[in-house]
Amino acid sequence: MNAFLIPYRLRLPLAIAAGAFLFLGLFLLYPLFNVFSASLLDADGERFTFANYVKILGRPFYRGAIANTLGIGVAATAITTALSVPFAFALARLPIPGKTAILALAALPLVLPSFVSAYAIVLLLGRSGLITQALQSWGIGFGSIYGAGGIVLVYTLTLYPYVLLPTIAAFKAIDVSMEEAAQSLGASPRRTVWTVTLPIVLPAILAGALLVFIETLENFGVPFVLAEDMPIFAVEAFKLFIGETAPNPSSAGVLGVLLILTTALVLLVQRRYLAPRRFATATRTAPPLLAVGRGTRAIATVYCWAIVLLALVPFFAIVVLSFMEFRGPVLHPHFSLDNFAVLLDRAGRPLVNTLIFATLTAACVTLVGVPIGYVVTRFRSGLATLLDVIATLPFAVAGTVLAIGFVVSFNSGPLVLAGGPLIMILAYTVRKVPFAVRSSSAILHQIDASLEEASISLGRSPLQTLLRVVVPLMLGGILSGIVLTWVTVASELSSTVVLYSGPWRTLTVVMFQALEGGGAGIATAAASTLIVVTLIPIALLYRLVRRYELSML
């Protein structure tokens, strides 16, 4: 097509879309295509076959992996939801002391690495755990925390904010006059909650619950720490991939494809049935707090604080433990800085790598995600919808699977990236793009499009307008997105373990290797460093992040 026939107005969005399709095509669709084709080719990668699926699905071990993963996911989702909905209701509608603090603390598990929590649980309640041994010395025993129970526990403690935060927002967005209407029609307050309030917030609850479910499907670190012999999807895909010696990673490919299909199915359900049902109630003022008795208030207060604090205990424990002396895996309750000395000595480079990767990824994600968010929000067309769908796709792809696709795609051929730092940064970027797109599109929805038209009619070109009007207005959201990307990339594990190579280890890899090799001291030091690295930027930009956090969910 002749470029001069494209209306000037559409040239900038088309250029952005072209760049985005190129990037996502090369670093998302191409690796995924290679995972699919790996699963459909024989071990030499030459002939087309369904034998791999038959082989994997024929083995009870892998069928078990699928069943375990889904079962754990359903259980964790159900428990998380059951705990979070009353929590959200209490925070939104009951007089509870310390609400601001509860909200601030409740959001933390979203950014803290969940496998650190899992590791803390092992150190406290595991076979030679601190609490286990203390209890044993008094003759008290309890069931094993390894396997499904422990995994569900950690998921519950780390993923509950996914349900809590949107549900609070939904409870607060309810128009009081709806409840008043119900009561004026004769419904008791209790009946009003069940027949009016809950149905209105239900879509938000379910949306959060689905996020929890997807997170459990894709999570690698938590089952890696806690599953022991129990086969779990993401972990088995990783083990198969590492163990596969044939040129074509067909078995890992099969698990990867199955995992993608499952998450994609869940996402599809979400988009089709839930997204259109969000009840928008146009109200500015939050509904008033309910008058309740002292007893109810006390119970609600204890309940909320208990969940928030319990979720943070493992992280706190890790920090404390990192200042104690370990001999091998055995802990001695003496204060010591040895762990950090060892960490700095042996893992100084990984610490620097972590900081550099997180920074570069945050920059890349912003440069890729914000323009896509702009095009997707401002230009309604088939092309923009397609871009939106593709840019959301990484959300449905477990980090392990995307990383396997990266290795298969960029190990040889025209673009060799394997073994370098760039492959990790690119994989992180692709994984975080959906969040950047969503958050920037949420911000853009609040910026009137006529501001851009005003700027253009006053003589600034669309590109200048984007840079001088749109970007400054989005700045708060963009910065907050950068912070959240930065902290989540710093604790990324699932694609890192597949992609890292010797000099490019990160802090999470140091922890991962220590877990395999038993160096508990260095692992705790790495974990607390990770916690500090995560909390500092969040604390510095707390107000900003708080304001935009919800849009990232």
Next chain:
Amino acid sequence: MTAIVIDRVSKTFGSVKAVDQVELTVGDGEFFTLLGPSGCGKTTLLRMIAGFCELDSGEIRFGDRRIDRLAAHTRDIGMVFQNYAVFPNLTVAGNVAYGLKARSIAGAEIERRLAEALALVQLAGYGARWPHQLSGGQLQRVAIARALVIRPQVLLFDEPLSNLDARLRVSMRAEIRELQKSLGITAIYVTHDQEEAMSVSDRIALMSAGRLEQVGTPAEIYRHPASRFAAEFMGTTNLLDAALLGRGGSGTVSLRPEALRLLPPDAAAPAGWQSLAGTVARVEILGPITRVETHLADGTPVKLATLDEPHLPLQPGQRVTLVFDPARLTVLP
């Protein structure tokens, strides 16, 4: 010298013809209004002139220069938006100077024109204020100053008053008209409010379903509507059967309520006027005017409006004689 020529312009969204073969010429310095109900295509047409919407076919010219293929930011247009679109991250001065800076005008010149523009919209001394400190009316003045200061060839107004309260609307529309006339810049104004359109415009194009329904001065369109739609859109009217009024042939005529008069008892109708016998059904005293709904003998409702007339007490059920000058009838096609 900027006349605007809209030459057989069309635009289709999906299966809807938003703008359908519109042909218009707006004279240099004219205050021209696109009027119509929502969805009639008036805003689409305005956005095509501004460059925010592509034409499917046709041409738009400023004078002899074809502009519909030009990039929006090179068209030299001042546009005032419905929701003001004042940049919230810039001060009043920053907003008004925005277009001047985009044109790389020298600092001293910017200062001079900025002060001049703010004075013009009665915001002198407001330069350092932030948009969130201003009222709706003041924001709209900032938006107008920002559009005027670049001395555009053409001014476009997209329902600029619809977010203001009723009183402010009335005073702002007079101000806008005065400013436009004193600067002599060709202006196109979009509104769905016929009273606003009649108050500000030199000429009005009444649009419906993407087509031009009628183009003319406010008085022409009001007094001589070319269609049933025009007659009804421009104000309350009585659409009556031509036969009923003793006029030959079939068809409908439009007779404005204020063209009818109540004949006082024992008075005679003015020479040449026609009269109708009716019964009062409802009386609404709105203050300056009184609206009366009457029914003719066959039940046809006829609305009448008079200035407040305390000496003529009216009761429902009362028999009255309505008279009108036949010259004020409009026969509709």
